Amino acid sequence: MSINKISTQKVNFKVFRFNSDVDYLPYYEDYTMDVTSEEVVLDILNRIKWDHDGSFSYRRSCRHGICGICAIKVNGRSTLACKESMSTMIEYFGNDLTIEPLSTKRAVKDMIIDKGDFWEKHAAVTPYLVADIDECPSCENLVSPHDAEELDDADLCIQCGACHYACPVVEINSDFFGPAAFAAAYRFEADVRDSDGQRLIDVNEEKQGVWDCVKCIECTEVCPKGIDPFSKITKLHQMAFKKGVAKNNVATRHAVGFLHSIKRNGVLDEGGLVLYSEGVSIVKHIPVALQMFRKGKIVMPWNIVKSDNLDEIQKLIKSSSTVKF
Amino acid sequence: MKKLKYALFTGCTAKQSTPEQMMSTMAVARKLNIELIELTEASCCGASHLQDYDDFLSLVLNARNIAYAEKHGLTMVTICNTCQLNTAMTKHRLDKNPELKARVNEKLAEVGLEYKGTSLVTHFLYAIIDDFGLDKIKEMVVKPLSQFNIAPFYGCHNIRPSELQNESHKTPENPYNPTSLDDLIIACGGKNVDYEQKNKCCGFHVELQAPHTAAVLAGSAIAGATDNNADMMVTPCPLCHLKLDTQTKSSSEAVGREVSLPVLHMQQMIGLALGCSAAELGLKHNVTEINFL
Structure with missing residues (x-):
């Protein structure tokens, strides 16, 4: 077994500082340190506190990627400080690194933020098993390995908030539950023992629910536990259709509209999709549509070039469809 | 340099709301002497929305698109990021899961097609960087x-x-x-x-x-x-x-x-x-x- 040689390099850190008790505005402090290839981001936070400024504040506990409390941002990337190696950060961003809390606008002191909105949303999805299981059951409530696989690692979430504060929608729409809450909702919706009927309805409501996800996949990219919240969001969409709780609204019609278009043309009828999704509300799109029409960007339905071998597509839709709306 | 040749999956917008994208793709290909064989049989990729409705159907349709690129024995080039995601995601899932691939191929067999997993799926941007330089x-x-x-x-x-x-x-x-x-x-x-x-x-x-x-x-x-x-x-x-x-x-x-x-x-x-x-x-x-x- 070969032992990798430990290398050292100089790294310039720009560190976010703010104390809500005494500061009006945040500021940044610069530190230059020799960093070894085997250090993690948390080691740097410790060294700032121990070697430079004892007042520097951050949360830490398990140091094993389990408690989820030390998540911060390095050059804008949400990261779990105790798990993220410095060599990866240097490889990603070079030797100038900016250390910030997960959300600067929620900062209380340095890296410590008020995660109230995260917990509020988490609680809103009933993140526990709702089941009529006898307090003193006479036998075990078995879950088969196949059924357990359905959770798809959603139960590994440590509520670190990395995905929540990487999600652009959370920053724009304060009602939006966010990827961590959706992953938690999926974890219990996918549990065969769960009998809560309300959770799936709640996560499909407009404004707060999965339909406002912009599909940027930032959540999946940052998750330190590899949970892939984006795929859980997709599965919650699918569940809503399968379990018949999907409402007839612009978002669901937008998804179903693709099928109608593909069935008819193979390719998408862009205008038809908007009409199908919006219904009479299509009038609000008229100004943009006219502008696009003038620029030759609107193809009339009768001029759409259909896919060759359309009969194949139609046959496959007939034989492979698994959902009805 | 050997002439580069790809199967082109245009996606839907290139044929409708962004005609300039189709025109400029072909103009650049001509300049670079890249041959693009358009997959006229391809359907819409579902744009990450059909997937929200019917995952399996979306896999079958995307696998069909890739199967046509495979028939040409060419790398599939996409010119839309979302087409790229959905097509590459389909390829990834089918290549990693033989059971799922078999289920999809059972459907494709009904129209005489097979997804083999032999064609790479890449965006034109990366084809230019990787292959042309x-x-x-x-x-x-x-x-x-x-x-x-x-x-x-x-x-x-x-x-x-x-x-x-x-x-x-x-x-x-x-x-x-x-x-x-x-x-x-x-x-x-x-x-x-x-x-x-x-x-x-x-x-x-x-x-x-x-x-x-x-x-x-x-x-x-x-x-x-x-x-x-x-x-x-x-x-x-x-x-x-x-x-x-x-x-x-x-x-x-x-x-x-x-x-x-x-x-x-x-x-x-x-x-x-x-x-x-x-x-x-x-x-x-x-x-x-x-x-x-």
Whole structure:
């Protein structure tokens, strides 16, 4: 077994500082340190506190990627400080690194933020098993390995908030539950023992629910536990259709509209999709549509070039469809 | 150099709302002597929305598209980030899961097709970088974009999830610090602009159901590019292009300031540098005026 040689390099850190008790505005402090290839981001936070400024504040506990409390941002990337190696950060961003809390606008002191909105949303999805299981059951409530696989690692979430504060929608729409809450909702919706009927309805409501996800996949990219919240969001969409709780609204019609278009043309009828999704509300799109029409960007339905071998597509839709709306 | 040849999956917008993207793709391919065989049998990829409704059907339809590229024995090239994501994701899932692949192939057999997993699926941007080479592009530039600061807008579905995306091309891309489009701008003689939103979301996918969110995202992106002295933006994704180019009114309202920049498709930018005419590149179809020609 070969032992990798430990290398050292100089790294310039720009560190976010703010104390809500005494500061009006945040500021940044610069530190230059020799960093070894085997250090993690948390080691740097410790060294700032121990070697430079004892007042520097951050949360830490398990140091094993389990408690989820030390998540911060390095050059804008949400990261779990105790798990993220410095060599990866240097490889990603070079030797100038900016250390910030997960959300600067929620900062209380340095890296410590008020995660109230995260917990509020988490609680809103009933993140526990709702089941009529006898307090003193006479036998075990078995879950088969196949059924357990359905959770798809959603139960590994440590509520670190990395995905929540990487999600652009959370920053724009304060009602939006966010990827961590959706992953938690999926974890219990996918549990065969769960009998809560309300959770799936709640996560499909407009404004707060999965339909406002912009599909940027930032959540999946940052998750330190590899949970892939984006795929859980997709599965919650699918569940809503399968379990018949999907409402007839612009978002669901937008998804179903693709099928109608593909069935008819193979390719998408862009205008038809908007009409199908919006219904009479299509009038609000008229100004943009006219502008696009003038620029030759609107193809009339009768001029759409259909896919060759359309009969194949139609046959496959007939034989492979698994959902009805 | 051996002539490069690919199976082209145009996607739907190139044939409808972004005709300039189709025109400039073909113009650039001609200049670079790349042969593109258009997959006229292909269906829509579902644009990440059909997947929300019926996952299995979406897999079958995307596998059918790839099967046609395989029939040609060619790498499939996409010109839309979302087409790239959905097609590459289908390939990834089928290649990793033999049982799922068998179920999909059972359906494809009904129409005499088979998904084998033999064709790579890659975006035209990466085909150019990996196979053609930016150095060669640089040598071929006749009208460098040296007078312009150009803001790259990468588009989510070309860079995330990075694990999947980096299976689709040789040159690795870091989703937090992407460089491919910056490198392309430099190869075309332009000055690349660094700004916070270059690897962020444009909001296109929720334009109908969450118009405010979509408009804030697009508006912030254009504002970020503007504040860093960009003269124009460039994107490899026609959906980002539609959002940034045709929706400036709602974007401006959402961010509380007038935002508007010319937005080029990646292919239009390359085409300009290689000396293609405005007509060849379909510049008249861009909504935000191309004010530098």
